């Protein structure tokens with residue numbers, strides 16, 4: 199019976215096979231697009247200022263906030279999840295409200311959303327202003343006066359920032375002095391006249407530091423005194439320092455154009471600002487920077503190495519058992535779980551090489567490690583190790599695909615092996631090698647596990663590249679988008695509040711990977727056009 | 735009628751002289767004790783059934799076989815009285831003197847212009863006037879100039895098969911070699927392109943020494959002055975093409991030419 203079915207012409211023509219191939223492709227496409235859709239849909243809407251809804255409940259309570267989602271199930275009926283914020287007043291900043299218990303829903307134009315540097319958003323109504331140290335003319339429009347007060351705060355805030363910048367410069371100087379002093383102490387030269395000079399210098403720097411700190415404190419207290427009084431939906435009052443307000447607007451009273459303005463400003467903040475509130479708010483700049491720099495350093499270290507190794511294997515090594523074994527080993531390296539690379543990186547780079555560097559070059563700092571702890575250099579090297587097999591294999595295959603006739607023609611014209619390689623073979627192999635780079639970069643950008651033990655942190659105090667000498671700080675720990683997703687999504691104390699940020703971060707990571715790979719693909723297709731062999 | 739002449743004649747003005755040349759690919763011997771002289775400024779055809787060692791032999795003359803692992807050569811090939819297998823001989827230099835055109839045309843994935851001057855570029859010649867002149871001269875010599883003069887800087891991949899092969903000849907000529915080796919240069923071409931290349935070879939005759947491998951008897955008789963017949967790695971007969979084709983000395987030559995095998 200089965201035999202009969204299988205002998206059927208329909209099966210023999212391979213029609214079902216064609217269907218199976220098509221179905222497999224469709225399934226993959228659907229899954230990919232579903233994933234992209236979910237991420238883009240959730241990620242892109244995060245910064246759009248939603249309308250604020252004022253709920254009056256049957257029991258007399260009232261809430262003001264953004265509706266996050268609405269569900270409908272048979273037992274509970276229609277329910278809204280509302281972000282009510284005001285973490286300083288309420289225990290939770292999200293609340294489920296049952297539609298049946300809602301007496302009235304309004305969208306008051308004067309409902310205010312405050313983005314604050316602490317305690318998250320505040321939703322409420324402006325009730326008063328207290329401006330002891332700001333010159334803001336009184337008007338009969340309190341909202342306008344509030345906005346001008348915020349604007350008038352600008353110079354004061356800038357001054358504080360300037361003082362802070364000076365403080366960190368002083369701090370860096372003191373640290374460097376400390377390093378020098380530690381070195382002298384280490385070499386038993388405490389009596390050295392240099393020592394006294396250093397101590398004196400440090401003393402004066404510390405005094406300067408203290409002076410700045412007091413100046414900062416005075417100015418801050420001064421500015422902190424400017425407050426606004428807000429009322430929540432239920433009429434509870436809360437005094438809020440203007441200094442802690444990052445942005446204030448009334449979404450129900452805004453045109454789409456004004457909302458777009460806010461949206462763009464928040465996106466800009468995302469790319470340029472530091473994170474706030476244990477990473478659930480604010481920008482992602484350090485993580486973006488860390489991710490790109492990590493991939494960049496990884497590429498610089500691993501691509502030339504991989505290409506050279508690939509060239510040696512294909513063009514110079516004599517075909518034989520050894521070369522075949524090496525090739526098998528390289529292919530298998532690509533399949534080792536990344537966490538194993540991470541452990542190797544920790545043991546070999548951090549504890550092995552890093553500790554030796556510390557003992558040789560920074561003995562006075564010990565037991566505080568300099569390179570003997572995770573950092574961007576070690577993480578890049580670990581990722582490089584992980585991606586180098588991909589580059590080797592791609593290089594080898596690209597070179598192997600070049601017809602041997604071209605090599606012979608080049609030799610026959612009197613070129614050396616090196617000339618043949620650089621003038622004929624490498625240009626022709628470049629599209630294939632680039633494909634290897636693309637795969638390697640995409641893989642590196644998505645790896646998190648090996649980074650977690652070689653230097654990534656949830657909040658890095660400074661970037662690995664900055665304006666203080668020696669500018670490139672390869673020993674520093676760094677932030678990374680992939681780790682950021684893990685951290686805020688699963689390690690944050692307030693998972694619900696962090697959810698939008700998870701989507702935004704994922705979207706951003708995807709965007710970076712896609713931008714990198716697609717620019718490499720464009721480059722590759724250009725090269726392909728240039729170096730394709732046609733034969734007719 | 736039985737021909738009583740020598741099967742392998744001697745040449746007065748020889749450019750290449752092979753003496754007791756034997757060649758081994760590892761254990762397998764491909765050439766057996768070959769000795770003969772190739773005349774200067776003439777076209778010499780190498781004929782013989784496939785696998786008889788024609789390619790192996792001409793690839794010895796520019797030491798193309800150097801690239802093969804496990805290759806061993808005994809005897810000598812002299813180019814102007816100098817053994818090319820000598821340690822002191824610079825292979826790069828030798829290959830500039832002995833150009834080569836392969837069976838499969840293989841232009842580089844560069845422009846037509848860059849293809850022609852590739853040999854000069856790697857020799858370190860970069861002066862534009864010299865390069866321009868060489869390009870025109872070589873392409874004219876290869877009868878390709880008129881077809882490509884307006885698209886010198888376009889990719890060579892846009893040429894037809896026959897044009898590509900002429901480009902490869904131009905590329906070989908551009909470094910002014912004394913000898914041009916051609917290994918079945920027409921076997922992948924259509925009859926019209928073949929005729930083109932044959933014209934070209936006749937045209938180059940007298941200026942260059944050309945050694946051409948072919949399995950096409952008519953072609954050998956049309957374009958060559960001398961013919962060498964190889965069989966199973968041995969040189970059976972060598973003489974003026976006329977004589978070899980009309981009154982061969984050896985039975986094997988006759989059998990091959992009349993198409994009884996191969």
Ligand SMILES: Nc1ncnc2c1ncn2[C@@H]1O[C@H](COP(=O)(O)OP(=O)(O)O)[C@@H](O)[C@H]1O
Pocket residue numbers: 759762764782783784785786787788789790791802
């Ligand atoms: N690279 C090589 N390694 C081993 N044997 C070879 C190699 N090239 C050619 N041969 C052998 O040498 C003999 C002569 O080959 P070849 O010179 O290519 O013949 P022809 O060009 O006359 O057809 C053949 O038996 C062939 O199998």
Ligand SMILES: [Mg+2]
Pocket residue numbers: 788789790917
């Ligand atoms: Mg051959």
